[in-house]
Amino acid sequence: MNRFALGILPTPLVRADRLRAAVGCGPLWVKRDDLLGFAVAGNKVRALEHLLGDARARGRDVLVTGGGPDSNFVAAAAQAARVAGLDCELVVWGDPHGTTNLALATAAGARIHPLGSDDRGRVDGEVARLGAELEREGRRPLAVPRGGATPVGALGFACAAAEVVAQWTEAQAPTVVIPVGSGGSVAGLLAGLAGTGWRVLGASVSRPPDEITAAVLALAGATAALLDSPPPCREQLTIVDARGPGFGVASPADRAAADLVLRTEGLLLDDTYGAKAAAVAIEHVAHAGPDPTLLWSTGGLVSALSHVSELRGYRPEVRSHSPEGAP
Structure with missing residues (x-):
């Protein structure tokens, strides 16, 4: 591992x-x-330790994931990616304005992609789509579903x-x-x-x-x-x-x-x-x-x-x- x-x-x-x-x-x-x-x-740290260890071992340079505007995971993912030397792109459902967790993610350098919908079920598909788009642009993304599941x-x-x-x-x-x-x-x-x-x-x-x-x-x-x-x-x-x-x-x-x-x-x-x-x-x-x-x-x-x-x-x-x- x-x-x-x-x-x-x-x-x-x-x-x-x-x-x-x-x-x-x-x-x-x-x-x-x-x-x-x-x-x-x-506890989000436990998953992120292994996800980022895998990303670094595979030469990935950007973590792509998502969640809600109040998600602990998106803030943790952004902070962890920064510490591990990766960029971070976050797909966010709901209103992306005015939450502390997204402020923490932004402070860590993450780029926020509002879903424009309250449909949480669409996040993982959009994460995969964004990861594929970044790969076509020459990046080496690791696309991870909500919660690092x-x-x-x-x-x-x-x-x-x-x-x-x-x-x-x-x-x-x-x-x-x-x-x-x-x-x-x-x-x-x-x-x-x-x-x-x-x-x-x-x-x-x-x-x-x-x-x-x-x-x-x-x-x-x-x-x-x-x-x-x-x-x-x-x-x-x-x-x-x-x-x-x-x-x-x-x-x-x-x-x-x-x-x-x-x-x-x-x-x-x-x-x-x-x-x-x-x-x-x-x-x-x-x-x-x-x-x-x-x-x-x-x-x-x-x-x-x-x-x-x-x-x-x-x-x-x-x-x-x-x-x-x-x-």
């Missing part, structure tokens, strides 16, 4: 005892990929699986709860956990569970083939519908879960991925009994801070205090 090091690994695996006490459940852990340490990219990109989470298994000290294998968007992270995790007895519970944030499950299994199989390892076990994977009001929009239950995690563990979760995965994890542990659960914190600080901005209008109760005997 060709890897271009970006993040600080391994990330911590910590007990979430305060959250466990608040929920009243069995053993609960958090994998802190929000602490990966490159820009504010969170390719077998090479998923290698990052196959490595993460080995990392977390090595950190695990409990006798019983846990259920790992992780958000699922484009599917690359959960596919790599599934490929890396083949034969371990660990289970993966995915919270689908953008596509119907049946659709994304099929895509994840196919991608996990292709990733396992790159590793020359056993194929992933279908029985290890469950994906549930966590879309709620829509992509990037937290439901009241999602927001309540994220607020509880913040109050108990000081962990800030974004509305697109983290809040939805936390809600699924809390629902899961209510029925898991003494079985251990591991919530994978994927990070994405810029998106998480959008919730904090909503708290600026919060007016705390302030009680005046007068010294004893004062009027």
